[in-house]
Amino acid sequence: LARRLVDLEAQVILVDNLFPGGGGNHFNIAGIESKVQFENIDVRDTPRVAPLIEKCDFLFNLAGQTSHHFAMADPQTDVSVNCCAQLSILETCRHHNPSIKVVFSSTRQVYGVPQYLPVDEQHPLSPADINGINKAAGESYHMIYHNLYGVRACILRLTNTYGPRMRVKDARQNFLGIWLRRLIEGSPIDVFGDGRQARDLNHVNDVVNALLLAAVREESGGQIFNLGASDPIELRDLATLLIEINGGGEFRVVPFPAERKAIDIGSYCGNYGLIRDRLDWVPQSCLEEGLEGTLKFYREHYRHYW
Ligand SMILES: NC(=O)c1ccc[n+]([C@@H]2O[C@H](COP(=O)([O-])OP(=O)(O)OC[C@H]3O[C@@H](n4cnc5c(N)ncnc54)[C@H](O)[C@@H]3O)[C@@H](O)[C@H]2O)c1
Numbered sequence: 001l002a003r004r005l006v007d008l009e010a011q012v013i014l015v016d017n018l019f020p021g022g023g024g025n026h027f028n029i030a031g032i033e034s035k036v037q038f039e040n041i042d043v044r045d046t047p048r049v050a051p052l053i054e055k056c057d058f059l060f061n062l063a064g065q066t067s068h069h070f071a072m073a074d075p076q077t078d079v080s081v082n083c084c085a086q087l088s089i090l091e092t093c094r095h096h097n098p099s100i101k102v103v104f105s106s107t108r109q110v111y112g113v114p115q116y117l118p119v120d121e122q123h124p125l126s127p128a129d130i131n132g133i134n135k136a137a138g139e140s141y142h143m144i145y146h147n148l149y150g151v152r153a154c155i156l157r158l159t160n161t162y163g164p165r166m167r168v169k170d171a172r173q174n175f176l177g178i179w180l181r182r183l184i185e186g187s188p189i190d191v192f193g194d195g196r197q198a199r200d201l202n203h204v205n206d207v208v209n210a211l212l213l214a215a216v217r218e219e220s221g222g223q224i225f226n227l228g229a230s231d232p233i234e235l236r237d238l239a240t241l242l243i244e245i246n247g248g249g250e251f252r253v254v255p256f257p258a259e260r261k262a263i264d265i266g267s268y269c270g271n272y273g274l275i276r277d278r279l280d281w282v283p284q285s286c287l288e289e290g291l292e293g294t295l296k297f298y299r300e301h302y303r304h305y306w
Helices: 002-007 046-053 068-073 075-096 130-149 175-185 204-216 235-246 273-279 287-304
Strands: 012-015 036-039 058-061 101-107 152-158 189-192 224-226 251-254
Touching (some): 002 012, 012 046, 046 075, 101 204, 130 152, 152 204, 175 189, 175 235, 189 235, 204 273, 224 273
Parallel strands (some): 012 036, 152 224
């Protein structure tokens, strides 16, 4: 997103505390360092965050605790980042920059175990883990500030996002990162369960397109949109595809670790018809090409990511 914004000649301020378990990585801004203002700040540190928000036209509210397993182990930290900090950010917008446009990145995890597929925005919310609950609360705060105080906010419910510059060090955030790392290192990929769980993957370029549309299109205010892909794929088939693209590798189907099984949502794919109809967003990346480019990126730059 920062790279695209720099290309668009926007003035960009990045706020990230680079906490070790997250995807923050200085290498991700290699080449654009001189064109962005980077602030190593925790979003919970309101006195330092507020003056930055006060001067912005747009806020891409992406910083978050993103690990579902970490949230189960340390729910209070997840609340502090994904709920309390969100309230402070919105209070700052309300009192000091009410004309700002906020785009909040939420997650498909707010739906919990799908009752039907593809999941549309009318699907009941029944988060299967603490992180899903806190992200759902984060959404609600944004909607309240939009509806009651006129702080224009749009929510995107992201599904599995992949592409260059994601965290691939371990399985803390998602399965795909560690799969990419293992493939490049020549180790087998672990596919949990029977491998028949479907996922809809979005390339980061498509997600960036959605973030930009949500920011600039006036009609996005007060709206909640799913992202998604038209070609969901079962994990077993995804592993096979990755191995084929990689030109080698193997996968093992192994039982779910108990703590993962407890919060697994089974198959998911999102209905993105609403954002397609309202904001003209459609995912444009081809999965094979996207995965190929991603593998190529990490083969070249792995030293910066693990
Ligand atoms: N990537 C996905 O598949 C996916 C899926 C659903 C939702 N999301 C949402 O998208 C957003 C971005 O996620 P991502 O996948 O890019 O993860 P990421 O870890 O790469 O990015 C999150 C960033 O937030 C920063 N951060 C965490 N806590 C912070 C704090 N207290 N103060 C300041 N910075 C902090 C991290 O250092 C990291 O750079 C998150 O809000 C996440 O919930 C992502």
